[in-house]
Amino acid sequence: MRKNSVIETIEKQKWLETAGNTLQPAVMKAFKAGDDTGQQIKDALHGTWLGHPLHPAITDVPIGAWTTAAVLDGLELMGKKKYKPGADAAVAIGLIGAAGAAFTGLTDWTGTTKAKRKVGLMHGILNAGATALYATSLVLRKRKSTRGTAISLSMLGYSIVSVGAYLGGHLVFRNQVGVDHTATSDTYPEDYVAVLPENELTENSMRCVKAGEVAILLVRQEGEIFALANTCSHLGGPLSDGDLLSEGRVRCPWHGSVFSLQNGEVVNGPATEPQPKLEVRTKDGQIEVRLPKE
Numbered sequence: 001m002r003k004n005s006v007i008e009t010i011e012k013q014k015w016l017e018t019a020g021n022t023l024q025p026a027v028m029k030a031f032k033a034g035d036d037t038g039q040q041i042k043d044a045l046h047g048t049w050l051g052h053p054l055h056p057a058i059t060d061v062p063i064g065a066w067t068t069a070a071v072l073d074g075l076e077l078m079g080k081k082k083y084k085p086g087a088d089a090a091v092a093i094g095l096i097g098a099a100g101a102a103f104t105g106l107t108d109w110t111g112t113t114k115a116k117r118k119v120g121l122m123h124g125i126l127n128a129g130a131t132a133l134y135a136t137s138l139v140l141r142k143r144k145s146t147r148g149t150a151i152s153l154s155m156l157g158y159s160i161v162s163v164g165a166y167l168g169g170h171l172v173f174r175n176q177v178g179v180d181h182t183a184t185s186d187t188y189p190e191d192y193v194a195v196l197p198e199n200e201l202t203e204n205s206m207r208c209v210k211a212g213e214v215a216i217l218l219v220r221q222e223g224e225i226f227a228l229a230n231t232c233s234h235l236g237g238p239l240s241d242g243d244l245l246s247e248g249r250v251r252c253p254w255h256g257s258v259f260s261l262q263n264g265e266v267v268n269g270p271a272t273e274p275q276p277k278l279e280v281r282t283k284d285g286q287i288e289v290r291l292p293k294e
């Protein structure tokens with residue numbers, strides 16, 4: 001896989017690994033200390049309630065607002081002074097959005113490892129630096145004598161946030177952080193296929209089976225058989241290696257997302273997307289599965 005030199009340089013930075021080793025457990029510990037409330041806050045910041053990662057939606061606010069500020073600052077520099085209040089308001093709105101983006105991004109970052117964690121940390125550092133420049137700019141914009149410096153700081157912040165956004169795009173489009181890892185429903189069987197002899201699935205057990213090329217989780221609990229996609233929607237963990245919980249729930253072994261066996265819905269994040277649920281029947285001693293017809 002070809003990588004560009006910027007990403008390669010970031011991935012080689014030892015200090016990012018050291019910083020990640022300190023910061024990541026500290027953030028996770030803070031959420032854990034809050035017990036159920038901590039879990040609820042964490043889920044809310046991931047976007048479990050939204051059915052979509054919250055961070056990329058929020059990042060549109062600072063990027064959009066600061067792009068507006070850059071345009072209005074440019075017009076002011078061309079002598080159109082009436083755009084000054086609009087530019088200042090856009091910088092302030094961007095700062096509010098940046099706070100939300102920082103909290104949601106930091107929460108999503110706790111699920112990353114290795115090279116992704118380094119790139120994610122650099123993404124955060126750049127955005128934090130840009131935010132500091134914009135905050136300073138907002139203060140300096142109040143005085144006529146420092147307005148030129150304020151606009152220069154905003155422009156510098158905009159350049160830095162653009163590099164940060166590039167790294168964010170790399171994490172999503174190349175590293176698949178935040179994408180639905182089960183989004184291959186066209187490969188699930190549309191007609192019933194036999195996947196396992198019925199007597200090989202015992203009560204309170206989980207099995208990973210193949211339906212064609214797709215890994216399926218089979219569970220028997222209280223006599224009922226359930227089938228979900230085995231690949232976790234969050235970052236692709238194998239659910240069959242996780243924990244079978246009471247009340248028809250399964251927990252992913254990688255970051256602890258909990259899914260309902262009844263419908264695949266997310267009970268606890270960090271996952272935000274549900275697991276595809278398959279229809280199950282038994283026929284001629286075999287367990288058969290298929291995608292629901294609707």
Ligand code: FES
Nearest residue numbers: 232235237252255
């Ligand atoms: S891969 Fe992260 S919770 Fe499953």
